Amino acid sequence: MIVGAGVGGSFLALLLGRKGLRVVVVDANPGPGHRGADILKPRAIRLLAEHGLLDRLRSRGALQRDRIDFYHDGVSLLPYDFVEHTELGHYLVVPYVETVGTILEACAELPNVDVRFDSKIAAVTTAGATATEAILHNGARISARAFVDSSGSATPLRDLVRPHFDTLTYDHVLRMATVPLSSESDLRNRLYFGSTGWLAYFYPVTADSARIFLGVPRDQDARSHTGKYLNSLPVLYSFVPEADEAFRHLETAEFEPAPISAYTSKPYHHGNVILLGSSVFACHPMTGQGMSYSMEDAAVLTSILSEARDDLELSRLLDRHYETRRPAHERLVQYGDSLARSFHDKAAYLRAHDAVMHGGDL
Template identity: 25%
Template sequence: MSTPRTVLVVGGGAAGNAVTVLLRRAGLTVDLIEVRTDWNVTAGSGITLQGNALRVLRELGVWEEVEESGYGFGSVGITAPDGTVLHAQDDLRTGGDDLPATVGMQRPQLQQILIGAVRASGASVRLGTTAEILDQDGEGVSVRLSDGTESRYDLVIAADGLGSTTRAAIGITAKPEPTGMAIWRVAAPRPAGVTRTDLAYGGPAYIAGYCPTSDTTLYAYVVEANRDRASIPPESYADEMRRLASSYGGFWPEITEHITDPAKVNYTWFDRMLVEGSWHRGRVVLIGDAAHCCPPTLAQGAALSMEDAWVLAQMLTTADTWDDALLQAYHERRIARVRPVVEASVQIGQWQLDGVRDADVPGLMARTMTMLRELP
């Protein structure tokens, strides 16, 4: 067998951490580099993990930790802006009947769990480090790290996110594009009655929602049309989110009273991107947000990224040789699954932007989630 044995993973988010653990488990030598010195442990408020994400986390060996740290639930509520529950729908268990439909958790807690798995795997980790592709051929890639060291790898996996510098460096010109929406997010204490995600449509925002992330916490979010970020000073973030959230009833007044610290409020635009054609150039291959991103209207961003890691690791560790045909097969296997999720996520948001009142949102969501129940 001539399977290459050395891999550089660029980026220590969900995708990069996952692929590192899986490749190390198969006995490969893996170096992981991450530009942020804090390894992203302070980034984000909360995350919604659908069953297909939980399936990968179980494969990584961290499901028990996720289950203990997060908050599992099986339905979503639709409410009027005043908090009146209009409809409650059971979520499809996309990870199989032996996993919850959904787990909400604090994003930094998920990152800590994944970091623990990477550390336990024995991978070499360098933080505050970037990589420059020097050259490559059919056998490998020469890389210079920002600390001045140079190494040769059989494969480089670019998991460096939406603004991937590796993607640009290998000549892939795709860039994220704004969809026209933006989201305010904050972590807050969980009112005792919040036991699932509830979504309110209408009012001053397109969506106002929340998701329990533990026995004591939740994250809340408000979606509006995107604004010029330069016109919103960071010190006003809490005031801006509180202004929008104060129009909603039900549990929102209790949540809103905790939106006081602008440093804990996050404001980001919704973006979309899907790299067309192959996701590799030679021995450099993209996974996760470096290859695709979509609005969180289906809560599938992290799930798709971790699925990329799982599929690529499976293919790399079962192939006799790593070549162009293998990496192209990875792309073809993933694009058939990723494209409909990206398109559905964008479409749901566009219907709201266009004010389409008779859009079949439930039908589109049901078709997409049913597809995701199948193994990637």
Template identity: 25%
Template structure:
């Protein structure tokens, strides 16, 4: 018998939907809520590494992800003028039967996961947040933002980097900007873009793109963190076009299609890691709520999915929710997620310091680590 019979999952991102799917599929009653009125409209594109794909396969959505995304097994390095310097084989961290990487649209991935959660039996509600939590030895009383209430054996806070559940628990966590900001745009895929290419020269620290489907890609430019929030929509478009004008090859077509400010996102890179424990009483935090990294290794999504896989495995293998279970959880998750966050930050810091670090060595070390099942 699982350690819990009914669970509230707060947050319908990767960590939350994966938790809901695994628990509901094992017969646990799951309520999954998200503050957004429609999860599937969020964001642009995402790069999923092999270890994320292994977890998605465990959730029963691999075929749908493969069909809707764009798989590739190498990464290219280009000069700002578009010259391809080298094409490197990428690590197949999910195993030899999965591609190294898939790019896909975030809304498409969200739709697949939310659909699977409902299919597995989770009750999914959008436009709902947690207003208050009160735990005791046997459960947690939850008051929702619409005034309704519920009592659960466990609450999972999977509500992202600025987690409200974390705040309601009074858990202090210093989230710091890393010093970089990223422009992202979702647009049409030029025929020449068949994998991620990265450029480390020119006015930006990184200029890159990732195909997300037959007809789409997302492209990004990483610069110093600036106060870009003050820019109007038109100014955002102009700024991204201007930065992109230093890059050629496939970027010429990407730039030509840069015409809709609504498809442009700008955000700073931020980071934090919460030391164990990740629970307080019968409330546990997972995913970006406890560890967040800049996407220099594109591992944030994978780490969120791995948290969900390990947590749900322990909840269904143990018959009681006790300290032994919580220790087993952070023993398996904290060091691994922290290693990924530290490495992601290190990659960014080398760029900020214009220092030639051992990038291949670091990539190899993390690939070896995440190739092992979580």
């Protein structure tokens, strides 16, 4: 059983389902979530290709890109070229809901995978260290050999693992808006940093819309917005060239908070209850790789869950092949942290930026 039909949970459900295992997935939301995780870097793309999902995702309008242009106080800082720094040579921009939708569409083709939205776990029955049955809010009972929580929230399952979180906090908040793509805008992803501690990331996300992420120093956030609307255009134009057509809709753009957190946790499992994706780690979105790692973890878990014949073997395989994923998560979280703490300072950011790590390829 899997809690959370996000990118990690749904990918795991698909891979287990294709191995012939029976899988139930429950998700608290009424349908696939809308969030700002729009960038798929090479490792995620390779996994989607390996499992026959890439063409489907492309047919949903995924945009292929090979550059991200970084600026500091309006001046070019780093033209990052995926052709130069990755083997794959590109990344994809596609709304999160389409990525998850593609995976869930493939799940729906498997009679042994049952995805239930609007569903939450109310309680879990245990026998010693083994979880035996989950009781849903609607009273349904689901027994399973293993329980995976990829919800990123406090659930009765996560409580059984009792994870300890090492959490990093930031002095900026992120806000996200979706704006019409003006025909004059070119299709480049561009990330503007200001020595003021602000940042603005612009990228086309579909054929006719673009995302804008603003990073706003926490102590200026309340006064920089009136409701959903940005009222600090002069601050923005201190580090974004006013001539950039991409920002022409700023005055009418509706910004929503996009929560950022960065953490790793310990342990990743207890008995047959396993934590995945945002239930075990989160990195600053500047890395653009949370989904890649969660999907890779789902692939590792698939091998373990399909190989283990009993609880003892499951625990042994999890210790050997799953708990050992933590150093990679910690490196990613640390990398995102070093970018997030340095972007206001040009020289410090360039020292923190690692061209290979940033590409997110093999």
